[in-house]
Every structure is written in structure tokens, then in C-alpha cells.
Amino acid sequence: MALPMVHLAVAYKWANNNGNNKAVFYSPEFYLGAISPDAIHSRPNINRDDKSKTHFYINSRRFDFNAGMVSANEFLLQHSYDAFGIGYVVHAVTDYFWIRYFSENFPELFDENGKTIPELYYNDTDQVDYMLYAKLPYRQFMFDMMEKSVSPDLDGLLTKEEIEAWKQRTLHWFENECPSSEPIRILTYEKVCYFIDFAPAKVDEALKINENIIYQ
Numbered sequence: 449m450a451l452p453m454v455h456l457a458v459a460y461k462w463a464n465n466n467g468n469n470k471a472v473f474y475s476p477e478f479y480l481g482a483i484s485p486d487a488i489h490s491r492p493n494i495n496r497d498d499k500s501k502t503h504f505y506i507n508s509r510r511f512d513f514n515a516g517m518v519s520a521n522e523f524l525l526q527h528s529y530d531a532f533g534i535g536y537v538v539h540a541v542t543d544y545f546w547i548r549y550f551s552e553n554f555p556e557l558f559d560e561n562g563k564t565i566p567e568l569y570y571n572d573t574d575q576v577d578y579m580l581y582a583k584l585p586y587r588q589f590m591f592d593m594m595e596k597s598v599s600p601d602l603d604g605l606l607t608k609e610e611i612e613a614w615k616q617r618t619l620h621w622f623e624n625e626c627p628s629s630e631p632i633r634i635l636t637y638e639k640v641c642y643f644i645d646f647a648p649a650k651v652d653e654a655l656k657i658n659e660n661i662i663y664q
């Protein structure tokens with residue numbers, strides 16, 4: 449899964465590129481939604497099935513795009529297509545494209561059984577996320593927005609306490625030293641920025657295919 453700064457950057461660019469979504473772009477809850485599927489990590493003793501549920505994986509630990517989008521659309525309907533819900537769904541769709549991007553382009557990140565090698569993946573992505581925090585010109589805007597946001601309760605999915613805990617973690621995470629320090633080998637800053645540049649259009653395409661519900 450992509451790390452917080454990648455999700456925030458893709459969400460920012462997606463909303464900024466859509467003139468009809470200026471209300472979303474200036475909503476604090478949109479940026480909170482863009483990190484909130486990962487708020488499941490605020491819950492003790494989670495397993496992969498817990499994370500699959502918050503990311504709209506359907507009866508599978510791998511994302512079935514069509515089934516996942518049906519579930520995402522139902523989620524948006526339940527939340528009246530509000531800014532938080534849109535940010536939440538943008539996160540889930542971004543993860544789909546992120547997984548496809550690094551799995552198709554960086555085979556060195558996988559072992560002989562096809563599983564991601566955590567020490568390689570997180571060494572690179574941790575450090576790049578810190579670089580994005582330091583370098584993105586719109587980072588302060590996004591963090592100011594998140595600071596103002598109000599955490600909702602997602603019945604049966606996430607509690608407002610879990611979302612708030614993840615929000616606070618994200619807001620203050622980069623005040624600490626990066627947990628990874630080995631030289632970056634595979635997922636460089638430039639390669640992640642390339643993803644951030646092309647992903648918003650892919651997210652837009654995916655959402656428009658599904659009955660244009662965000663664009664009514």
C-alpha cells in the first residue's frame with residue numbers, strides 16, 4: 449500500500465485537476481478521508497482481513513477492481529457523496545494503481561514466492577515519504593486542512609477514535625526521524641513522483657466509469 453504522503457499528494461492533484469470539485473478541494477474532511485482507510489492500523493491486533501475490509505477488497509486479499517468499485521460506490525451512497533467519503537474512495541483506488549505500478553515495474557521488490565520483501569519496500573518508501581513531506585510545495589496546505597478536520601464514525605468499518613488517532617499520527621509522524629536509513633535502491637523519489645503525476649488521471653478515469661456518481 450502507498451504511504452500517507454503519496455495518498456495525500458494524489459488526492460490533492462486529483463481534486464485540483466477537477467474544476468467541478470473545488471468544494472472538495474477546500475474541504476478539510478477530504479484530506480482526512482484520503483488517509484483514513486489506513487486508520488485500521490490504529491486498532492490493536494488487526495489482521496490482513498481487517499485491512500482488506502477498509503480498502504474494499506471483496507472476498508480476496510487482492511483487490512478485485514470491479515467488485516471493489518461496487519463496494520466503494522455503495523460506501524459513497526451511504527455517505528451522501530460527501531468530501532470525506534470521496535477522499536476515502538480516492539485512497540482505495542490509488543492503492544489499486546500503486547500496487548499495479550510497483551508490481552509491474554519493480555520485480556526486485558518480490559521474493560521467489562511473489563511476496564513483497566518488506567525490508568526493501570519500506571526502506572525505500574519510508575524515506576521517500578519523508579522527502580515528499582519536506583519538498584512538496586502544497587504539503588502545508590494539506591496538513592493545515594487535516595488539522596481542521598473532524599473525524600467521523602464509520603459504523604462497522606472504523607470508529608471516530610481510530611480515525612482521529614491515525615490523523616494525529618500522520619500530522620506528527622514526520623517530526624520524528626525516519627525509521628529507515630539504508631540507501632534507497634529501487635523505489636526512488638523520482639519514481640514515486642512519476643506515480644503521483646500520472647495517478648490522478650487514472651483515479652479520475654476509474655471513478656467516471658462508475659456512473660459518474662461523483663460528478664453529478
